[in-house]
Amino acid sequence: MKIAILIYEGLTMLDAIGPYEVLSNLRDSEVYLVAKKKGVITADTGFASLKIKYDFNDISKADILVIPGASISFIKVMKDKTTLDWIKKVAKTTQFTTSVCSGSIILAATGLLDGLKSTSHWKSINLLEEFNAIPIRERIVQEGKYITSAGVSAGIDMALYLCNELAREKETKAIQLLLEYDPKPLYNAGNFTTSEPQIVKIAEKKLQSNAKKSMNLFQLLKNRKILMKIK
Amino acid sequence: MKIAILIYEGLTMLDAIGPYEVLSNLRDSEVYLVAKKKGVITADTGFASLKIKYDFNDISKADILVIPGASISFIKVMKDKTTLDWIKKVAKTTQFTTSVCSGSIILAATGLLDGLKSTSHWKSINLLEEFNAIPIRERIVQEGKYITSAGVSAGIDMALYLCNELAREKETKAIQLLLEYDPKPLYNAGNFTTSEPQIVKIAEKKLQSNAKKSMNLFQLLKNRKILMKIK
Numbered sequence: 001m002k003i004a005i006l007i008y009e010g011l012t013m014l015d016a017i018g019p020y021e022v023l024s025n026l027r028d029s030e031v032y033l034v035a036k037k038k039g040v041i042t043a044d045t046g047f048a049s050l051k052i053k054y055d056f057n058d059i060s061k062a063d064i065l066v067i068p069g070a071s072i073s074f075i076k077v078m079k080d081k082t083t084l085d086w087i088k089k090v091a092k093t094t095q096f097t098t099s100v101c102s103g104s105i106i107l108a109a110t111g112l113l114d115g116l117k118s119t120s121h122w123k124s125i126n127l128l129e130e131f132n133a134i135p136i137r138e139r140i141v142q143e144g145k146y147i148t149s150a151g152v153s154a155g156i157d158m159a160l161y162l163c164n165e166l167a168r169e170k171e172t173k174a175i176q177l178l179l180e181y182d183p184k185p186l187y188n189a190g191n192f193t194t195s196e197p198q199i200v201k202i203a204e205k206k207l208q209s210n211a212k213k214s215m216n217l218f219q220l221l222k223n224r225k226i227l228m229k230i231k
Numbered sequence: 232m233k234i235a236i237l238i239y240e241g242l243t244m245l246d247a248i249g250p251y252e253v254l255s256n257l258r259d260s261e262v263y264l265v266a267k268k269k270g271v272i273t274a275d276t277g278f279a280s281l282k283i284k285y286d287f288n289d290i291s292k293a294d295i296l297v298i299p300g301a302s303i304s305f306i307k308v309m310k311d312k313t314t315l316d317w318i319k320k321v322a323k324t325t326q327f328t329t330s331v332c333s334g335s336i337i338l339a340a341t342g343l344l345d346g347l348k349s350t351s352h353w354k355s356i357n358l359l360e361e362f363n364a365i366p367i368r369e370r371i372v373q374e375g376k377y378i379t380s381a382g383v384s385a386g387i388d389m390a391l392y393l394c395n396e397l398a399r400e401k402e403t404k405a406i407q408l409l410l411e412y413d414p415k416p417l418y419n420a421g422n423f424t425t426s427e428p429q430i431v432k433i434a435e436k437k438l439q440s441n442a443k444k445s446m447n448l449f450q451l452l453k454n455r456k457i458l459m460k461i462k
């Protein structure tokens with residue numbers, strides 16, 4: 001089982017590392033973190049960097065493809081022809097093509113979600129319509145071989161859901177136990193549809209602050225048109 | 232708010248990246264991933280590497296210290312005097328010193344948990360007694376400024392708990408919403424105390440397989456005595 005995870009400058013680390021941690025525990029799995037160019041890739045916070053060993057030339061097939069999201073740089077990636085072409089090429093070979101958070105917008109930009117129900121982070125979900133995908137506010141949305149998921153931490157649930165599709169109940173439960181995934185959040189505050197407006201405002205400010213960290217002003221201005229739609 | 236996360240060869244990525252993702256969204260936080268030596272550090276699966284910019288000489292103080300765990304290499308780290316000395320030095324300056332998974336065993340090895348209730352991954356928790364800590368099978372255990380947590384994914388809950396200690400309810404809820412942390416695991420299989428023996432066996436095999444990947448045979452033999460205790 002060959003699993004490819006797209007890595008790009010400014011990604012949200014947990015979007016990639018949640019599914020990585022789950023899927024690397026699947027029996028006989030090999031996980032490849034793949035970027036356009038090998039080398040050091042820094043996350044949206046600026047506080048963490050991955051060293052990437054595989055580029056688009058190294059990996060052209062996968063059983064599972066995972067596209068993680070970003071605070072803002074997904075906007076750059078979703079317009080990058082080389083990346084979109086690579087996703088389309090790999091997606092032809094997959095058993096499942098998946099996305100986490102605003103990674104769904106990148107996936108939608110390839111056209112592969114055209115006419116399909118899909119989901120994304122609550123802040124970026126409306127952008128799915130720009131690419132003829134049908135936004136659904138659910139944690140995980142499956143349409144055939146496409147599995148999209150909500151923001152950041154949803155990638156863990158999506159990957160466990162995927163394990164269950166691939167390897168069934170016992171294997172999934174064992175991975176869940178290995179990761180001791182018995183979530184006990186203090187508050188019931190992670191669902192956008194039931195969240196307080198005041199809390200949404202604070203979360204949006206944090207997202208903007210992350211966005212500023214991960215893109216320079218020139219790039220933000222260049223992408224102003226799309227940013228307006230997200231606001 | 233200066234947050235230091237210990238990084239070492241063979242760590243479990245999600246142990247570090249869960250708290251990183253939560254805490255880097257705290258207002259005015261700066262997160263430092265710190266290793267004994269700068270450079271590339273590879274995780275227990277062998278599938279992911281971090282590029283580390285800070286070493287023990289660069290960071291000697293922190294408001295928050297986080298010690299992540301590993302499939303097996305925590306056994307090496309918990310006997311490394313340089314690392315234990317660094318933890319003790321930084322811990323003197325912290326508001327909270329925390330651990331995830333078998334990171335609690337490393338923390339216990341410094342002596343700082345002597346006589347304190349603490350927790351760890353279900354597979355390594357009994358080792359706490361070797362260092363006079365009192366093992367408690369809970370997801371999060373706080374004793375004064377020490378907060379220890381259960382395996383891998385528990386680091387996310389621990390970091391949100393910590394946010395709540397530091398910044399109170401609204402900030403914590405906003406971070407939870409930003410990460411869309413509204414967990415919906417397919418199965419209720421992440422808690423060791425209620426798990427089926429058959430599932431525990433599969434999970435243990437996976438852990439052994441990860442351990443083999445991240446340590447060579449020589450090191451395993453050298454640490455056989457301690458491994459016996461884990462088994």
